Amino acid sequence: MAITSANQLELLQTAEAVAREKMIDPGVVVEAMEESLARAAKSRYGADLDIRVKIDRKTGRATFTRVRTVADPEAIENFQAEVDPDQARQIVAQARPEVVVLEASAPVFDEEGNEVERRKIHRFILRAPTETDRMLMEGVDQSVEPQVGDEIIDEVPPVEMGRIAAQSAKQVILQRVREAERERQYEEFKDRVGTIINGIVKREEYGNIIVDVGRGEAVLRRNDKIGRESYRPGDRIRAWVKDVRRENRGPQIFLSRTAPEFMAELFKMEVPEIYDGIIEIKAVARDPGSRAKIAVVSHDPSIDPVGACVGMRGSRVQAVVNELQGERIDIIPWNEDQATFLVNALQPAEVSKVVIDEEAGKIEVVVPEDQLSLAIGRRGQNVRLASQLTGLDIDIMTEEEESQRRQAEFAERTKLFMDALDLDEFFAQLLVAEGFTSLEEVAYVDPEELLVIEGIDEETVAELQARARDVLEEQNRKALERARELGLEDSLAEFPGLTPQMLEALAEEGIKTLEDFATCADWELAGGWTTVNGERHKDEGILEKFDVSLEEAQQLVMNARVQLGWVDPAELETGEEEAEAVDGEATEEA
Incomplete structure (x- = not known):
């Protein structure tokens, strides 16, 4: 197959048609054609030659050129594509005056192959100047001699492509088109991560659902599906774009219907106040397909965040429930106070008392006996969701269990003071009742804090603190001896x-x-x-x-x-x- 005037325009028409079909830039298809023609020319003229092809974007005419780069004589590796400065000057001198000298820029790469800068070079084109050349030649010194880095370019006759060369060219074009199509898909969907997308189910593969999302395919993996959902080809589906990755087989778009963010985005679509920023979703916790909790707060005191999310007769929340296959949703008013927020999160259970250990990130909740099962929920679901919502570990106990624990702690501390300080039970209980929990507190506390205890005078305080210090010193001595025995x-x-x-x-x-x-x-x-x-x-x-x-x-x-x-x-x-x-x-x- 030769590139004749009869089929020059047909090249451009083909490129336009392929670009429209694949929704990519026509220039990408033309560049692929140029690369395929250059490969065919190399197979004809020699693989070591630097043959380049340029297709005119208006006429479709393909120009075949041979490029030789001027290189340092000691650095030349390919004598077909590189020449030393002396040879370059001879080639240019023999061709003058039919030489066109143009200025251009060439990239400079570092050791890792990254472009670090661009430098000016000259291109010596061995042909009689055309009208276009004369415009480009203005301001360029035509008497300049070739230097290292410059290029010498001369045209070579077009080649005829045999069956094998044509097939190879077709593969090159298809490969470049596929790469461009994948890049377009990635660029289109990478900015849609974190949003909801609609699609049509195409097929199921090993439990994963392949979804047609318009200009590409997405994957809804098995663990990102709501448990009891099933789909058939042609079904419409709505999901949250979880991730978009570049992979060898093309961009992979991963969807999710179990992510908490999916429910948050659904509420944003159904509740205008959330979309406008008047109401803010602070936290979401889900047991997909079963139950969920969402914490909301209003930045406008006149708007009730829970009521706005529920909607008239529950219309807004019901729309979200229907999309999530009947998942029960508790809408919780968010509060800056952790204890208040937790009490709200454990609804519908009633809470008697909340004790927070901020350093450990742990919280203890005391509930009446008849509220225990409600607070824990079926299979621990209610307390688990409340824990996810607040970000705290939650221990739930009844009032009776808490009372027993406090009594056990009281008895343990009382025994500590009785044994260590040789006190009677009544005196030891007085210390515990006043909030003393360790020997260090008794030994080094301000004496005034001990004097407030009824029946204790200064002499007793001095004796009490002396005993505590003696015990601590003995404990320290034994601990240090033990440590040294272990090799300290x-x-x-x-x-x-x-x-x-x-x-x-x-x-x-x-x-x-x-x-x-x-x-x-x-x-x-x-x-x-x-x-x-x-x-x-x-x-x-x-x-x-x-x-x-x-x-x-x-x-x-x-x-x-x-x-x-x-x-x-x-x-x-x-x-x-x-x-x-x-x-x-x-x-x-x-």
């Missing part, structure tokens, strides 16, 4: 900030030197919480029972690293100053 070294024993009991606990865990201590993570010492699949799990800390916070643990470890010379104190201070500056800027913006 002086480098850690003399490190400030650690009590003998802490040293004993560290030694029991194999941390016996200052180097061992410096390699610890803060959460290993203070403990913490890890969220896995939406559930929070407790990480026990070595020093957690001594009420060491995460910040205190971090400071201790950093001090150890400074003492060992692992960290420069100056760099540490610079980092703290930068952090304070960032915090200050954030505060000013707020």
